[in-house]
Amino acid sequence: MKKPLVLGFVVITILSSHLSVFCTDFVEDMPFDENNGATAQRAKTAEELKLERIIEQTYELYMLEVIINGQELLVRIPFGMQGERFPEQRFILGGKGTPKELWPIIMQELNSDEFAEYIEMLLSPGEKLVFFDLPTRSIRFITDSVEMGKVELGDRMYPVEIKRTPGFNEIDVYNYLYTKGIGVDCSGFVFNILRSIGFSYGIDLVDSFSTDPINIGSWIFNDWNVQVIEDKIINLRPGDVIQFHSWTQPYNHSAVIRSIDLEKGEIVYYQTSDWIADPRERGPHASRILFDPLYPERRITDLRVIWDKRFGEAFVGEPYIYAESGDWYRYTVIRGGGRVVRLNVLANLILQAEPDF
Numbered sequence: 554m555k556k557p558l559v560l561g562f563v564v565i566t567i568l569s570s571h572l573s574v575f576c577t578d579f580v581e582d583m584p585f586d587e588n589n590g591a592t593a594q595r596a597k598t599a600e601e602l603k604l605e606r607i608i609e610q611t612y613e614l615y616m617l618e619v620i621i622n623g624q625e626l627l628v629r630i631p632f633g634m635q636g637e638r639f640p641e642q643r644f645i646l647g648g649k650g651t652p653k654e655l656w657p658i659i660m661q662e663l664n665s666d667e668f669a670e671y672i673e674m675l676l677s678p679g680e681k682l683v684f685f686d687l688p689t690r691s692i693r694f695i696t697d698s699v700e701m702g703k704v705e706l707g708d709r710m711y712p713v714e715i716k717r718t719p720g721f722n723e724i725d726v727y728n729y730l731y732t733k734g735i736g737v738d739c740s741g742f743v744f745n746i747l748r749s750i751g752f753s754y755g756i757d758l759v760d761s762f763s764t765d766p767i768n769i770g771s772w773i774f775n776d777w778n779v780q781v782i783e784d785k786i787i788n789l790r791p792g793d794v795i796q797f798h799s800w801t802q803p804y805n806h807s808a809v810i811r812s813i814d815l816e817k818g819e820i821v822y823y824q825t826s827d828w829i830a831d832p833r834e835r836g837p838h839a840s841r842i843l844f845d846p847l848y849p850e851r852r853i854t855d856l857r858v859i860w861d862k863r864f865g866e867a868f869v870g871e872p873y874i875y876a877e878s879g880d881w882y883r884y885t886v887i888r889g890g891g892r893v894v895r896l897n898v899l900a901n902l903i904l905q906a907e908p909d910f
Contacts, residue, residue, distance in 0.1 A: 595787060595815060595849075600907035604750060604791035608811045611749040612823045614652040615742070615837040619663070619726075622672060626723050629836035630655055632827040633736015638687060638709040644734050647767040649741035662733055663726075671729055675721040683714045683725075685732045685868075692732055706870025713869055723833045728868075731827075742825040742837060743794060743809045744769045747896060750792055754902040761898045771796075771804055779894035786820065786858075787849040789813050790910065792899060795822060797881050797891045804892070808840070818846040820853070828873045830865035838862075840878060854883045854890065 633644035682695040797806040808824035820842040827835040840862040860879030875881040882891035
């Protein structure tokens with residue numbers, strides 16, 4: 554059952570499963586099928602199934618189905634990392650906001666006169682270039698063909714989109730929100746999912762790290778806070794964090810494992826990023842690692858293990874280095890490749906509840 558909210562010219566339709574975004578930061582435990590997921594190699598415990606449910610439901614809070622001008626769209630909270638494109642680039646709440654904090658801000662933006670004018674321009678006839686001025690958080694349209702030809706593609710401070718026909722979609726909404734400084738970075742996203750797990754065991758991870766959420770970053774996965782897990786498929790569990798090196802810093806990108814299906818041969822993990830092949834999936838999205846169920850002892854670095862998420866340009870003309878996530882995890886050789894870690898504070902609580910986890 555959908556509940557429509559009429560906000561100015563924008564009709565926001567919130568899926569019933571997402572209503573908790575406005576009243577809570579965490580996800581309650583949900584019923585699960587105790588017979589689901591059993592395999593000959595390792596049967597899933599009740600605790601593992603519980604974590605899968607919490608992780609999935611927290612992930613879903615980062616997306617809302619909306620109707621704008623009669624068009625149904627799935628809006629995602631954008632990826633947003635402080636200083637990613639230029640040193641002074643800043644995001645609301647430091648890129649660490651929760652869905653509860655960010656959706657009201659997004660609703661306000663989608664109901665603004667400026668957004669209405671933006672949509673009106675996108676619907677106007679003729680080819681146009683949309684120029685996103687990130688330093689001033691403003692957007693302008695260039696319709697003159699001569700002026701369009703002068704614009705440099707791939708400028709990270711001033712990205713562009715080329716619109717050849719009237720209309721708008723999820724990409725346009727994402728670009729607008731991103732330009733307005735709304736977004737969550739990878740560690741903020743992963744931390745909020747792990748925080749939901751912590752709530753289910755009666756703790757707040759913010760207290761565990763004695764810091765304000767805005768200060769949360771990849772540092773929480775430093776060696777003294779985690780167990781490094783040998784990345785054989787059989788060893789992985791929901792809530793484990795996959796860490797990737799960036800081209801400038803060690804372990805600068807993180808993703809969280811949602812489930813490991815040993816019968817089907819599939820690992821599902823969640824991350825937020827903007828350099829993926831399908832621009833409609835920028836922001837929080839699901840990715841998969843596919844493997845032969847007969848060989849659960851293989852490491853996820855094995856070339857016979859397939860990572861399905863392809864990379865692409867975040868905006869028109871921007872370069873990207875790797876073809877897909879597996880390349881990135883395996884081949885940052887200069888830093889020794891990626892790794893999988895398990896947060897100590899959560900691991901201890903989970904093992905107390907389920908020693909066979």
